[in-house]
Amino acid sequence: MSGFPRPRGSREEAELRRASLRLAALFTALMVGLLGLGGLLVYGIVATQTRQAAEQTLESAVRNDSPRDVPLDVFLAVYDDGRLAVSRDMPAGLPDEQALAEVARDGTSRRGTVSVGGRTYEVLTARRGPDVVQAAVDTNEAAEQLRRLAWSLVVSVLTAGILAGAVSAVAARAAMRPLAESLALQRRFVADASHELRTPLTLLSTRAQLLRRRLADPRGQESGSAADEAAKQEAAIKAADDVVTDTKVLTGILEDLLVAADPRQPASTETVNLTAVARGAVGLLQPEAERRGLALELEAPASDVTVRGGQAALQRIFTALGDNAMDYARTRVRVSVGRSGREAVIAVEDDGPGFPPGFSSHAFDRFASARDSESGTGNESAAAPRHYGLGLALVAEIAARYGGTVRAATASEGRGARLEVRLPLAGKQAQL
Incomplete structure (x- = not known):
């Protein structure tokens, strides 16, 4: 798969179709009404002239x-x-x-x-x-002419109405599409923002609460040891630094979402070292991995692996893939960064059940879901469904924004899932 353009959902298509049909129906009714009034006016004028002509003929004849x-x-x-x-x-x-x-x-x-x-x-x-x-x-001849005129007007109005309906349906759909796309983009932005901001906001709130507890700990006031006071102060400073770091991450995510929400503007890029981004992302994910009892490993080369992109957006790739892997891993998650030809390769593997057969091609769809065939009963229909939400879909969109591709496969050890993102290398690395 490549590119991963944002798919237009069936809901947006249905709403666009209904709105277009309503607009086309209103326009067609207006056209038929106006043409009908015009036809009545023409018929009335011709009938009056015919009657007056007959009266003049009679007046002249007598x-x-x-x-x-x-x-x-x-x-x-x-x-x-x-x-x-x-x-x-x-x-x-x-x-x-x-x-x-x-x-x-x-x-x-x-x-x-x-x-x-x-x-x-x-x-x-x-x-x-x-x-x-x-x-x-x-x-009789005049009456027959009036009847033919009436039928001609009726057929003309109906034909014009059908043509107006067809043309207005196409025109209404074309006219409504920008509005429908704007509404879909608005809904997508709200969904993306709520998904992407939930985790950093929760982490920020947790660290702020921990910092407040440390500052308000009454035991710190009873301790007379200067070493203890220094240790507590150092811990408080570190907690405050973590809050500042989380705030910067949150700001970067928000700015990247705002840029992605306006497709008319090209994505701003800079040279980004994926190795450094991977280390930072693994550091953010480490507390959650420890809480779940998972081993979080990082495999990266000593040298830099650079690409063109946005720092916050590329970090979201690591965090989204890592969050997804930790949801299904049994014991470990491995994050790796490397090169393959002229591409940088980001891969996240877990030792979970992996993707169901035939589902890999849909893993990056929005709100994709599948049933886990490893239910232990041998009955796939009885297995609980697995929902992938927006995380992987956002990864695909970010990769497409910077000219990359995504792929879902089985982990290298034959068990678990492997999610892979490939991005073009930047600068001289792309020429090696």
Whole structure:
């Protein structure tokens, strides 16, 4: 494995997908609403113009006194002193004789519709001098055009809605991704900070309490021996130095976390001697190893092994690997630093049960877990699960930040686990 980019968890992916779908749905609904309103407006304008055109045709037609003078799509009937003249091809059911009789009687114009043979005609009957004139226009063609327009608008709005939905889904996902990544980065920083700061804060608190007890010990006031007073003072100074050292470690961890939390800024590097860092980390881990009854060994060359990186971040590699090894070791943990070609090799081995078969490739995943096959019963399903939390994942991320790789394998003695980090050597060492 190499690089170990931070994986995007299923939770962040699900939240991003839901937010993108909600945003796309809102945008699509807005687009469909606006296009629908536009379609209604277009339909209303066309329908009004069609109606006005029919009215103008009828008004113009009733001004004629001869059926032969009207357009072919207009049917005209002229009632003159008991005589009725009609257009050629006048449809059956026209003219509307009742309307002609009513207008002839009272002279008031009448407008109406007549449905004959499945067709609808707009009819205007009016008096023109001594004559009563009735004009009729077939409205079926106009109505059919309006229906086609309505269907075209509906199909256009639906098509535009589908396209807007597809485009907005892609655009919303692209727009939401930076926000989702920022939220994921924030959650990751909180998780990393709580994990990384817990141990040094606990150690700092413990040493501060020990220092307070030594300073407040009443037996120191009863002793008249100058040697005893000097020894107590020396112990108090050492305890205070330990507190200062822990505070510096804590500050370095916090600064490194803040740098790692902003991927836009390149990681600042310096030349770091891994041998010295390993000695310091083993010194910090030694009290915990003694408390657990474990032998903590350091194997490092006499010469320096230098790499480019951050002092605090590289120390976190040793402490995280050491903490993990002590969680599963039976009797000992061995920390080693060496060279292999152009790479510096950091390795931490324990004599515990090791990794379950097939789990080595997942050991550096965040919150990885596996069941210990060595349960003593031969039943792997009954074994208690082992949880690796964030420690090893943070090691992988630090290694990737400085161009390194990580690997999990079986310890060199064939039993236990071996966690290995490889980093490029710095300066002249890389050229040897």
